[in-house]
Amino acid sequence: MTTNRILKTGPSRRGFIAGTAAVGAGLMLPAGAFGQTAPKKGGTLRVGLSKGSSSDSMDPATFNNDFMFATGYAVFNTLTEIAPDGTAKPNLAESYEASADAATWTFRLREDADFSDGKKVTAEDVISSIRHHMGEDSKSGIKPLLAQITGIRADGDKVVIFELEGGNADFPFVFNDYHLGIRQSTGDGIDPHSLIGTGGFTIETFEPGVRVELKRRDDYWKKGYAHFDKVEILKVGDVAARMNALMNGEVDVIDRPDYKTIDLLGRNPNVQVVTHDSPVHYIMPMHTDTAPYDDVNVRQALKYGIDREQMVQSVLYGYGSVGNDQPIASTMLYYNDDLEQIAYDPERAKHHLSKAGLSSLDVTLSTADTAFNGAVDTSVLFKESAKAANININVDRQPDDGYFSNVWLKKPFCGSYWGGRPTADLMFTAAYAEGADWNETKWKNERFNVLLLQARPELNHERRAEMYGEMQKIVKEDGGALIPAFGNAVWAMSKNIAMPEQLSEMWGFDSWRFIERWWTA
Structure with a gap:
């Protein structure tokens, strides 16, 4: 490659x-x-x-x-x-x-x-x-x-x-x-x-979710930018079709190549694969206001029931790192590296089920590959690894088209992804603050919300680090976000x-x- x-x-x-x-x-x-x-x-x-x-x-x-x-x-x-x-x-x-x-x-x-x-x-x-x-x-x-x-x-x-x-x-x-x-x-x-x-391009054609054609503004005020005469953006949902289009010269750039066949791109002398670290993370949000996910022990059982290392190696092919059920990436300021890394542990998962008064658990996980690259494969791996913890996961594959309108925020346990945010405050405020429209776990924690407001204006670096560190711990231990991996x-x-x-x-x-x-x- x-x-x-x-x-x-x-x-x-x-x-x-x-x-x-x-x-x-x-x-x-x-x-x-x-x-x-x-x-x-x-x-x-x-x-x-x-x-x-x-x-x-x-x-x-x-x-x-x-x-x-x-x-x-x-x-x-x-x-x-x-x-x-x-x-x-x-x-x-x-x-x-x-x-x-x-x-x-x-x-x-x-x-x-x-x-x-x-x-x-x-x-x-x-x-x-x-x-x-x-x-x-x-x-x-x-x-x-x-x-x-x-x-x-x-x-x-x-x-x-x-x-x-x-x-x-x-x-x-x-x-x-x-x-x-x-x-x-x-x-x-x-x-x-x-x-x-005000941007460097104007829209010639807009077909929602299908195609956009752009034309460069010759009078763009921002000098040194907007170089292409024309740009065409195409929705190519099928990953094989996307990769073939690039290798055949039908498109110039694609996102989300299939890691299983990414070496085919590297063999093409006209193609280059690009990768870098990022705060992108893959997530399986659980609605904490909906049974059985309203019980923190059920949430913890599910978190211990997934083999994160296997996901990173088998689904992401090494293009990522294991997640720890909180959204602040290791590359970001205020990342808490003192948190114990959660790992696959079926016996510990059973322990949490027992604390919830359960000997086994049956749940449905709604997913589609549009949720994130490899979401369906991840869900199947999760289903298999969770069996050892007496957790039975029904993988409900949904259509790619309209997934984020019809499934995300609506199904109580599903696949999702976040591109991350440039600061801890923006990430927490967008997706974890009580009442936020994109709080995809419906989660609320009084201590977390107090810290969120206290940390935002704090000008002392050390004190701010302490608060964001505690917030990451709270999300990991109490929240409804199962974050198995960060992706490159x-x-x-x-x-x-x-x-x-x-x-x-x-x-x-x-x-x-x-x-x-x-x-x-």
């Missing part, structure tokens, strides 16, 4: 933790990957992605899969973006700064930023775009992270001021989120289905496509900003 392993660059967030102001222009990524000395304009990028749904919509509040992440970042800019060093860099914003207590943040917008119809970006556009996710009836996945905002106001056309309910040293990271691409204000909100954005970011691409020497490793594909950052070799 021919593999290009990109070295990990550690995050540098202590400036935010110390309450320092962050200022500067958008980051210009270095060139030089694959022998390329500088980006050049031209060519077409064809992308084959595993995810995408017929229910996909241009409404940013509905974005929940990679098909829309790639499209959104290409067409709409966010205020900040995650740089290769893990920091939040200004993007549509020119600069930002915090008050001494990190409870007031001032963002200054770029003077040259405009929409594809020529209209300049204003503070009202930003305010309307953010408020779109904050309404009482909003179901947006970013809504819990915006709940901390108590006020937004404009200071002229180019300055937006955010007042928070308390200090938040990580607040700029929120605005990298794929939901928060800026739209034009209509005076009383935004048109969520408008195709007009893995994709495959034609050697005709070039990319920077340093990538943003928050997610794969240059944190899904590859369309505006990569170019034709």
Whole structure:
């Protein structure tokens, strides 16, 4: 297998933790990957992605899969973006700064930023775009992270001021989120289905969950980005079809290659496999408000009933590491490396069943390969390993299409995945805070929620580390998240496509900003 392993660059967030102001222009990524000395304009990028749904919509509040992440970042800019060093860099914003207590943040917008119809970006556009996710009836996945905002106001056309309910040293990271691409204000909100954005590409064709065609803006205000003339994004759900399309030259980039046959890609002289560490994690959420998962001993029994090492080796083929039932990756700041690693232990699982008053357990696990790469195989392995603990798992395979609309958040025990978040606060707030729309385990823990609020404004690094460490322990021991593994970011691409020497490793594909950052070799 021919593999290009990109070295990990550690995050540098202590400036935010110390309450320092962050200022500067958008980051210009270095060139030089694959022998390329500088980006050049031209060519077409064809992308084959595993995810995408017929229910996909241009409404940013509905974005929940990679098909829309790639499209959104290409067409709409966010205020900040995650740089290769893990920091939040200004993007549509020119600069930002915090008050001494990190409870007031001032963002200054770029003077040259405009929409594809020529209209300049204003503070009202930003305010309307953010408020779109904050309404009482909003179901947006970013809504819990915006709940901390108590006020937004404009200071002229180019300055937006955010007042928070308390200090938040990580607040700029929120605005990298794929939901928060800026739209034009209509005076009383935004048109969520408008195709007009500030990004480097415009939409020529949009077929939800099927195909998107993009065209480069020759007048893109962000210099040094958006190099392809055209981009085509295709939903290719079948992994074999996706890999064949790449090897046959029908597409240039694919996600989620099949680890079992990934060596076939490496044998092709025109294909390169790329992998790096990431906070991506695979999860089997249990609804803690639904029997039998409302009993912590049942949850613990299931956690001890899965062979994580076997999953990493047999399903991920080594492209990952065992999980410990909490979502903070070992590469992230505030990772608690003192936690005892949970391991496959059928006898301990039986012990927890006994504490729950059970001698055996019958459960149904809903899954589909769209949940994560190898989800069905993982579920079958889980079924086999759990038998030794007197746990009988019925693997209920669901259709790939519409899985995240029809199964996720609805079935009490299912497969899921998270791309991770750049900070512990963002990860915990999005998926573990009581009442969060994407709290996929329906879990609530009073001590955890108190710590979440206390840690957010804490400027002392050691104290903050203690709090996030305790929160990881609580999630591991009490939560409904069974996280068997963290996965590497893995994709495959034609050697005709070039990319920077340093990538943003928050997610794969240059944190899904590859369309505006990569170019034709």
